[in-house]
Amino acid sequence: MRFTTRTSADGVTERSFTFGEIPGVLWTPDGAEPGALVLIGHGGGQHKLAPGVTARAVRLAAECGFAAAAIDAPAHGGRPKSAEHERVITEMRERMAGAGDPLPLLAELHTLLAAQTVPEWRSVLDALGDLGPVGYWGMSLGCALGIPLVAAEPRVRAAVLGLSGTSLASAEAAARVTVPVQFLVQWDDERVPRADALALFDALASGDKTLHANPGKHEDVPAFEADDAVRFFTRHLA
Amino acid sequence: MRFTTRTSADGVTERSFTFGEIPGVLWTPDGAEPGALVLIGHGGGQHKLAPGVTARAVRLAAECGFAAAAIDAPAHGGRPKSAEHERVITEMRERMAGAGDPLPLLAELHTLLAAQTVPEWRSVLDALGDLGPVGYWGMSLGCALGIPLVAAEPRVRAAVLGLSGTSLASAEAAARVTVPVQFLVQWDDERVPRADALALFDALASGDKTLHANPGKHEDVPAFEADDAVRFFTRHLA
Numbered sequence: 001m002r003f004t005t006r007t008s009a010d011g012v013t014e015r016s017f018t019f020g021e022i023p024g025v026l027w028t029p030d031g032a033e034p035g036a037l038v039l040i041g042h043g044g045g046q047h048k049l050a051p052g053v054t055a056r057a058v059r060l061a062a063e064c065g066f067a068a069a070a071i072d073a074p075a076h077g078g079r080p081k082s083a084e085h086e087r088v089i090t091e092m093r094e095r096m097a098g099a100g101d102p103l104p105l106l107a108e109l110h111t112l113l114a115a116q117t118v119p120e121w122r123s124v125l126d127a128l129g130d131l132g133p134v135g136y137w138g139m140s141l142g143c144a145l146g147i148p149l150v151a152a153e154p155r156v157r158a159a160v161l162g163l164s165g166t167s168l169a170s171a172e173a174a175a176r177v178t179v180p181v182q183f184l185v186q187w188d189d190e191r192v193p194r195a196d197a198l199a200l201f202d203a204l205a206s207g208d209k210t211l212h213a214n215p216g217k218h219e220d221v222p223a224f225e226a227d228d229a230v231r232f233f234t235r236h237l238a
Numbered sequence: 239m240r241f242t243t244r245t246s247a248d249g250v251t252e253r254s255f256t257f258g259e260i261p262g263v264l265w266t267p268d269g270a271e272p273g274a275l276v277l278i279g280h281g282g283g284q285h286k287l288a289p290g291v292t293a294r295a296v297r298l299a300a301e302c303g304f305a306a307a308a309i310d311a312p313a314h315g316g317r318p319k320s321a322e323h324e325r326v327i328t329e330m331r332e333r334m335a336g337a338g339d340p341l342p343l344l345a346e347l348h349t350l351l352a353a354q355t356v357p358e359w360r361s362v363l364d365a366l367g368d369l370g371p372v373g374y375w376g377m378s379l380g381c382a383l384g385i386p387l388v389a390a391e392p393r394v395r396a397a398v399l400g401l402s403g404t405s406l407a408s409a410e411a412a413a414r415v416t417v418p419v420q421f422l423v424q425w426d427d428e429r430v431p432r433a434d435a436l437a438l439f440d441a442l443a444s445g446d447k448t449l450h451a452n453p454g455k456h457e458d459v460p461a462f463e464a465d466d467a468v469r470f471f472t473r474h475l476a
Contacts, residue, residue, distance in 0.1 A: 185449075187440070187449075198436070201451070202425070206453075207453060208453075208460075209452070209453060210450060210451065210452050210460075211423075211425075211449065211450065211451035211452075212448060212449065212450055213439070213448065213449035213451070214447070214448050214449075215444075215445060215446075215447060222446075222448075224473070228466075235462070
C-alpha cells in the first residue's frame with residue numbers, strides 16, 4: 001500500500017493511497033488511534049472522493065473518532081473499463097435511451113463488479129491493518145457490492161445498506177449476511193422497485209436488522225438518516 | 239378536570255385525573271414549564287398506567303422536559319363496556335378460539351372505539367390547556383385510534399404510530415394525516431399482516447414520514463426504537 005497525498009483539516013487527516021491497481025482514500029481522526037473502521041462503498045457512476053463519501057467519512061472521523069476508507073470500484077473513478085464492462089454499459093445505455101428495461105443489464109454489471117471488488121476490499125482491509133472493529137456503509141451500487149462483501153468478510157461487524165433490491169443485488173449473498181444491518185429504502189424510488197427493495201431486506205439473515213423507509217426518489221434520502229447511520233455505527237462498533 | 243392523586247419521583251410528577259367519565263394521567267417535569275405535550279395511546283387490553291405507557295411518559299418528562307398524558311380508551315382500564323363492545327369482543331374471542339378470522343371483528347371494535355375516543359382526547363386536550371406543541375404516540379390499538387385523532391386534531395404536530403395495518407385502522411383517516419410520522423412495523427407480526435402494515439404507512443399523506451421495520455413478532459419491538467421515538471419528538475416538538 002503506497003500512500004500518496006496527505007491533507008488535514010478540522011481534526012481529520014485524509015490520505016490517498018494506491019494498492020496494486022486500486023486507488024483509495026483513508027480518513028483518520030487526528031491525535032488518537034481510531035476506535036473503528038468504516039468502509040464506504042460509493043454509488044454507481046461515483047468514485048472514492050464523491051461528495052457524499054467524503055462528507056460521511058469526515059463525520060465518522062470527527063464525531064466518532066473512527067477511521068473510514070473508500071476505494072474506486074472497478075470501472076469507476078480513475079479505473080479502466082474492461083471490454084465486458086463496456087459491452088454491458090453500452091447495452092444498458094441503449095436500453096435506457098430506448099424502450100427496453102435496463103434493470104437486468106444493471107444487475108449483470110453489479111454481478112460483474114461484485115466478483116472483482118470483494119477480493120479487492122478484502123486485500124485492502126489486510127493492507128490497512130487493524131484499525132478496530134469494521135463496519136460497511138453502501139447505498140445503491142455500494143449496497144449491491146457491499147452485500148457479498150459483508151457476507152464473505154468476517155471482520156465486518158455491522159452494515160448500513162440500501163437503495164437496492166433483489167433485481168440488482170444478490171438475495172443469495174444477503175441470506176449469508178448475519179451482522180446487524182440498517183437498511184434504507186426510498187418509498188418512491190424510480191430505479192429500484194419497492195417490492196424488490198423489501199425483498200432484499202427480507203432476505204438478509206441478520207437477527208438484528210432495521211428497515212428505514214422514507215418517501216421520495218432514489219436520491220432524496222432525508223438528512224436525518226445520516227445521523228441515524230452514525231448512531232448505528234456508534235452502537236455496534238464503539 | 240378533577241385531579242385526584244399526585245406522586246413525584248426522579249424529577250417527574252404523575253397526577254391522576256378524571257374528566258367526565260374519562261380517567262387519565264398527566265406526567266410533568268418538576269421545576270419547569272413543559273416544552274411540549276405527548277399524548278400516549280395505550281394498546282388493546284391495556285390501560286393508561288400500563289408499564290409501557292408509564293415508562294415512555296416518565297422518559298419524555300425526565301429526558302425531554304415534556305409533559306405526557308394518557309387516558310383509558312373506552313371499554314379499557316376502569317371503563318365500562320357497552321352492550322355493543324361486549325357483542326364484538328365476545329364474537330372476536332369465539333373466532334380466536336375457533337377457526338374463524340378475528341381480524342374483521344377487531345377492526346369493527348377499533349372503529350367503534352375510535353368514534354368515541356377522538357372527541358374524548360380532543361376535550362381532554364382542551365381541558366389540559368396549553369402545554370406546548372402536541373405529539374401523539376400509539377402502537378397497535380393506540381395507532382388505530384391515534385390515526386383518526388391525528389387526522390382530526392390540528393394541535394397534534396407529530397406522531398409515532400405503528401403495529402397496525404389497513405385491516406385494523408382507517409386508511410381513509412391515514413390519508414388525512416399530514417404531520418411528520420415515524421411508523422413502526424414488526425416484520426413478523428403475527429397479528430398484523432405485513433402487506434396491511436406497509437399499506438397503512440403508504441396511505442399516510444405526510445410528506446415527512448419514516449417507516450422503521452424490525453424482525454420479530456408484535457411485541458418484540460427492539461428497545462432502540464424507544465430512543466428513536468424520543469429523538470423524533472425532540473426534533474419535531476422541542
